[in-house]
Amino acid sequence: MMKSLACSLLAVLMAGPAFADPGHKHSAETAWGMPGDPAKPARVVQVVMREIDGRMLFVPDRLEIRRGEQVRFQLRNNGEIDHEFVLATLEENLRHGEAMKQHPDMAHEDPNARRLKPKATATLVWQFTQAGTFDFSCLIPGHREAGMTGTIVVR
Numbered sequence: 001m002m003k004s005l006a007c008s009l010l011a012v013l014m015a016g017p018a019f020a021d022p023g024h025k026h027s028a029e030t031a032w033g034m035p036g037d038p039a040k041p042a043r044v045v046q047v048v049m050r051e052i053d054g055r056m057l058f059v060p061d062r063l064e065i066r067r068g069e070q071v072r073f074q075l076r077n078n079g080e081i082d083h084e085f086v087l088a089t090l091e092e093n094l095r096h097g098e099a100m101k102q103h104p105d106m107a108h109e110d111p112n113a114r115r116l117k118p119k120a121t122a123t124l125v126w127q128f129t130q131a132g133t134f135d136f137s138c139l140i141p142g143h144r145e146a147g148m149t150g151t152i153v154v155r
Helices: 002-015 017-024 090-102
Strands: 043-052 055-059 062-065 070-077 083-088 113-116 121-127 132-137 149-154
Touching: 043 083, 070 083, 070 113, 083 090, 083 121, 090 132, 113 121
Parallel strands: 043 070, 062 149
Antiparallel strands: 043 055, 070 121, 083 113, 083 132, 132 149
16 A cells, blocks of 8 residues: 555656646646536546557546536446556646656556556546647556547537
8 A cells, every 4th residue: 555655656756747747736726627516517438448469448538528527427348457547638638647657556546547457437527628639548668559449629
């Protein structure tokens, strides 16, 4: 437990202040939006994680969202191994993915990320306050490289 906590803290510090804020300041706005309010209405988007034919993937892997829209992601890991959903800019996710290579057991329960065991579900509520193209990825080492990434276009 302490080792996992220490690894998580170290990885957040290595990732830099832009990525650290979403996990530690629950009201912080980022380039890709801010944590949503679970008590408010939200569009429900189901995202399934799985492995098939040697690939790892999200279904769907592309979403279009209106600027200002709040989304309730209903996440389900239909796979046989742990997966995670980390929402950020592509640059942030690539940088954080490098930190994950040093700390592969780091678990995410931040406002913009969830790690799920096989057959588990989770909910993530996010408000997209900025227009742009954003990324969601599984940052467990090797998963993104195996195809587990997606795009969110906010207009």
